[in-house]
Amino acid sequence: MAKKSMRTAINEAIRLEMRRDPTVILLGEDVAGGQGGSADVNDAFGGVLGVTKGLYTEFGPGRVIDTPITESAIMGTAAGAAVSGLRPIAELMFVDFIGVCFDQIFNQAAKFRYMFGGKAQTPMVMRAMTGAGLRAAAQHSQSLHGLFTMVPGLKVVVPSGAYDAKGLLIEAIRDNDPVIFLEHKAMYDLEEEVPDEAYTIPFGEANVLREGKDVTIVALARMVRFSMEAAANLAKIGIEATVIDPRTTSPLDTDTILESVAETGRLVVVDEANPRCSFATDVAALVADQGFKSLKAPIRLVTAPHSPVPFAPNLEDAYIPNAAKIEAAVLSIVSAGGRNAA
Amino acid sequence: MTITAVTMPRWGLTMEEGTVTAWLVPVGGSVNVGQELAEVESSKLAGTVEATAGGVVRRTIIEVGATVPVGTLLGVIADASVDDAEIDAFVGTFKPVEVAAGEDESSKPKSVEAGGLRWSYLRSGEGGVPLVLIHGFGGDAAGWGFIQGTIGADQDVIAVDLPGHGNSEKTIRDGSIDAQADAVIGFLDALGIDKAHLAGHSMGGGIAIGIALKAPGRVASLTLLAPVGLGDGINTEYLKGFVAARKRRDLEIVLRQLFANEALVTPALAEEIIRYKRLDGAQPALETLLAALLNGQAQRAQYRDKLGAIKVPVAVIWGAQDRIIPPEHAVGLPASVRVETLAGSGHMPQVEAADQVNKILRETIAKA
Structure with a gap:
């Protein structure tokens, strides 16, 4: 099977669904890329990081709509189109721009089904880039999945690699509710084996990447890779970690997390987002509330500090959780041989 | 004094790398030819690496848990009298001989159009x-890795992905064994194959019988591994559990029934099958096939009385610990049929007793 980057996997997901279903449309800033420029080039780049390249050429301006720089209009258009029969994929570019679309997403799209007594459905996907690590500074580097997770009526997807991204995006496009699909911008070039065909991964099904008896590590997106790196290092000193990627924060696969903590008795949650009212605190609260009796040691959180993402490269590197910080958190609650750390 | 390399084996065409999961003989331990040395897993198969020479295990180079390409030096066997310096020189200058599967054109799946469907197959x-x-229900061409990898050294071997499976199109028009036999005859036509030796496992065994009855001139010999069609009994709980499982851990529990040695069900194997089940069309295809296979709690297709009419060599192989289709179905078959019941094997003798299956298969082919 061919190895493909996460960028290619996302492009394939959109392309296959647009071929399969004529009601699927794509809209956003620069999604066609270069169209109308002086060089008479159509579809030159396809989004600021090239994810939608080639879609304008294949599907044309009727289905790939390059919008003005008006995020609120992109999301409002998508919500309206969705409620009246299309399946829009609306690109916000950087998730940091969500502020100007709060009403369209939080108060309109997320509420239609509820406000109209279950008679309306809003099958839209909002795609956005998330995460730090590309020296893009405080206004283009945030991890805001927690904001969306807080709002009932939204489904929130945070893939950790190319295979999952394709299957979860196809699932998102076919879903009849608004889905927030967050792509970590530092992962677009990472390759995995990805089938050419269409496939779907259901929401609310965690992926257990590694099973070990000593500690449960729960992580999202890029943090899954760092957690796997930490788990491999910990195994060398006799500490066996389970690594769980929930894939979606809403719905959340609480069963898999609680079952694992019941086996290991220890929990470390790794999240690139800021630490307050976050995915990390949410999972910690779940286990403290419903799994307290299994716990042999305190729950540890490995997150960014409560600060904006710094622009200075050395500070940005220090800001993002990494394998060493995850290992240190594990070692604070379990020592070699699987006993509680002193 | 000879120094013998122990290398990562290649089980089947699609295996590119494997993980050492255990060393069974420590450094300094002596081994005989054929003795099990290490346990290895690929994404499809788990098995053991056997010593190809007797002597002392002088080095175990790849640690447990490490994943390395096919052909990589795993360890070294040599006589106790060989100098450490010579061993080190051997290790230092060792060059893997086999190319990785991905770089070898012949290892890639091929495809052909037959009966309006796209069929994928491995040919070597x-x-x-x-x-x-x-292959059988829910299986695929790559599951024959231990067989195709060995017999493909001597002759043309084609492992097919049946419609609804593997990389073939996921459309099933008629899931009956009879219709699937017609479909495979169409596949043989598309490849221009007039006559073939057939080996079929489980549902694929029933299909092979069907082909031999419909087109006797096309079949040179028939080797059936735990085939359907020779009795009523079948483990419907397994079949329904396989179709229903959506999470890897649920599927792992279901798959354990396939093997006598349940440790052969690795998370990687279950993940591979879950990934197949997520493909568009795979789940409906499995549901269609399941409905066609069963008549209530019993098997629908019945070929027991017709087996004696097949004039080419027929061998039936059954794992004594098969928990999917009872090994008793191999009892009381016509005298023309060679029956081999393999101790220590479950429903997957092509994995659990591959050496014996290869031997029987070669003998059956030679008799034709």
Whole structure:
């Protein structure tokens, strides 16, 4: 099977669904890329990081709509189109721009089904880039999945690699509710084996990447890779970690997390987002509330500090959780041989 | 004094790398030819690496848990009298001989159009009447890795992905064994194969019988591994559990029933099958096939009375610990049929007793 980057996997997901279903449309800033420029080039780049390249050429301006720089209009258009029969994929570019679309997403799209007594459905996907690590500074580097997770009526997807991204995006496009699909911008070039065909991964099904008896590590997106790196290092000193990627924060696969903590008795949650009212605190609260009796040691959180993402490269590197910080958190609650750390 | 390399084996065409999961003999331990040395897993198969020479295990180079390409030096066997310096020189200058599967054109799946559907298959080896391998319910061509990897050294071997499976199109028009036999005949036509040795496992065994009855001139010999069609009994709980499982851990529990040695069900194997089940069309295809296979709690297709009419060599192989289709179905078959019941094997003798299956298969082919 061919190895493909996460960028290619996302492009394939959109392309296959647009071929399969004529009601699927794509809209956003620069999604066609270069169209109308002086060089008479159509579809030159396809989004600021090239994810939608080639879609304008294949599907044309009727289905790939390059919008003005008006995020609120992109999301409002998508919500309206969705409620009246299309399946829009609306690109916000950087998730940091969500502020100007709060009403369209939080108060309109997320509420239609509820406000109209279950008679309306809003099958839209909002795609956005998330995460730090590309020296893009405080206004283009945030991890805001927690904001969306807080709002009932939204489904929130945070893939950790190319295979999952394709299957979860196809699932998102076919879903009849608004889905927030967050792509970590530092992962677009990472390759995995990805089938050419269409496939779907259901929401609310965690992926257990590694099973070990000593500690449960729960992580999202890029943090899954760092957690796997930490788990491999910990195994060398006799500490066996389970690594769980929930894939979606809403719905959340609480069963898999609680079952694992019941086996290991220890929990470390790794999240690139800021630490307050976050995915990390949410999972910690779940286990403290419903799994307290299994716990042999305190729950540890490995997150960014409560600060904006710094622009200075050395500070940005220090800001993002990494394998060493995850290992240190594990070692604070379990020592070699699987006993509680002193 | 000879120094013998222990290398990462290649089980089947699609295996590119494997993980050492255990060393069974420590450094300094002595081994005989054929003794099990290490346990290895690929994404599809788990098995053991056997010593190809007797002597002392002088080095175990790849640690447990490490994943390395096919052909990589795993360890070294040599006589106790060989100098450490010579061993180190051997290790230092060792060059893997086999190319990784991905770089070898012949290892890539091929496809052909037959009966309006796209069929995927793996083809290796040259010469002789082709051997066509037909997998069972929910299986695929790569599951024949231990068989195709060995017999493909001598002759043309084709492992097919049946419609609804593997990389083939996921459309099933009629899931009956009879219709699937017609479909495979169409596949043989598309490849221009007039005559073939057939080996079929479970549902694929039933299909192979169907082909031999419909087109006797096309079949040179028949090797059936725990086939359907020879009795009523079948583990419907397994079949329904396989279709229902959506999470890897649920599927792992279901798959354990396939093997006598349940440790062969690795998370990687279950993940591979879950990924297949997520493909568009796979789940409906499995549901269609399941409905066609069963008549209530019993098997629908019945070929027991017709087996004696097949004039080519027929061998039936059954794992004594098969928990999917009872090994008793191999009892009381016509005298013309060679029956082999393999101790220590479950429903997957092509994995659990591959050496014996290869031997029987070669003998059956030779008799034709």
